[in-house]
Amino acid sequence: MTEAPEPDERLRTELLELALEAAERAGALLRDGRPADLGVAATKSSPIDVVTEMDIASEKLVTSFLGERRPDDGFLGEEGSDSAGTSGVRWVLDPLDGTVNYLYGLPGWAVSIAAEYHGEAVVGVVFAPLREETFHAVRGEGAFLRGHRLACRAAPPLDQALVGTGFNYVQQRRTRQAALAAQVLPLLRDIRRSGSAAIDLCDVAAGRLDGFYERGLHAWDFAAGDLIAREAGARTGGRPGAPPGNDLMVAGSPGVFDALQPLLDELGAWHD
Known part of the structure; x- marks a missing residue:
């Protein structure tokens, strides 16, 4: 099995910066633009698997923002974005992870954006606006929150x-x-x-x-x-x-x- 090629430092930096900005923009839209009368726009796998108008608006914002800056990249998004692209980069995004929490006004929701390079995730950003937290990672460079390197807990029994x-x-x-x-x-x-x-x-x-x-x-x-x-x-x-x-x-x-x-x-x- 052939290993996927590694993106150079310039590309890694560009993808991270774009993912951070896209997540921040989408999170601000979701946080500040939530209608008081927010309702269900559609359902998916069952009547309680809901989509709101804000899920759709957030995905459109992210794909438009990234597509304008990197028009040859592919996309895979929860609300229907699906294109292969020609650059070797594909953005995998959930424009609103935790839709039911968002619908009910609970704080546990986030914008999740990953950049894959030739099929391997190289950048990941999760922005949780109501927790005021942005997590990010670059493959091989560690994971961070508010500039502090993250480490999982020592394993208990x-x-x-x-x-x-x-x-x-x-x-x-x-x-x-x-x-x-x-x-x-x-x-x-x-x-x-x-x-x-x-x-x-x-x-x-x-x-x-x-x-x-x-x-x-x-x-x-x-x-x-x-x-x-x-x-x-x-x-x-x-x-x-x-x-x-x-x-x-x-x-x-x-x-x-x-x-x-x-x-x-x-x-x-x-x-x-």
């Missing part, structure tokens, strides 16, 4: 680990995930459910969670957060030996990951 998770919007899958959580919970310190996978992965990076797992995520949900977590020293994956994907996303401090991933696999967290 699994029964002392605080682990985040999320639940899908399809009823059958949610029911299965709830049953799985009931099996996992007694084996952990506790479980947290924030409503934003991007934020959960950044909280693993920042040492606020020892681990995280979820089934049913898409690339735009975890592309930036996955890189940020790994650059902070966490391990990430899907089923044992596989990368993160729709079947399963697992992240954690190395010792927690080593215990949590096989446990989830044994319990069948990767299927409904």
Whole structure:
């Protein structure tokens, strides 16, 4: 298998600066432009899997901003952006991760933007406006929050680990995930459910969670957060030996990951 080429320093710097600015612009739009009467514009996988007009506006802002500056790049976005591009760079973005939180006026939502180079994530930015936090990482250069380098927590025993998770919007899958959580919970310190996978992965990076797992995520949900977590020293994956994907996303401090991933696999967290 041929390794993907590495972007040079100039390109890495350019991609990071653009991702930071795009996320800041989109976050400001979402924070300052939220209508008082915000409602659901559409649904996706189920009646509770919602899209608001602000999800759509945020994705349009990000793709327009990046497309004007790098017209040959590709895009993959939650609200429909999907183009290959010719430059080797593809932007993978969730313009509003945590839409239900946003709809209800809760603070746990973020703009998530990753830049891939020949299929490998090289830059990740997650901006959570109401937490006033911007996380970022460049592959091989570490992860940062407010200029401070991040490091995941030293791994406790699994029964002392605080682990985040999320639940899908399809009823059958949610029911299965709830049953799985009931099996996992007694084996952990506790479980947290924030409503934003991007934020959960950044909280693993920042040492606020020892681990995280979820089934049913898409690339735009975890592309930036996955890189940020790994650059902070966490391990990430899907089923044992596989990368993160729709079947399963697992992240954690190395010792927690080593215990949590096989446990989830044994319990069948990767299927409904």
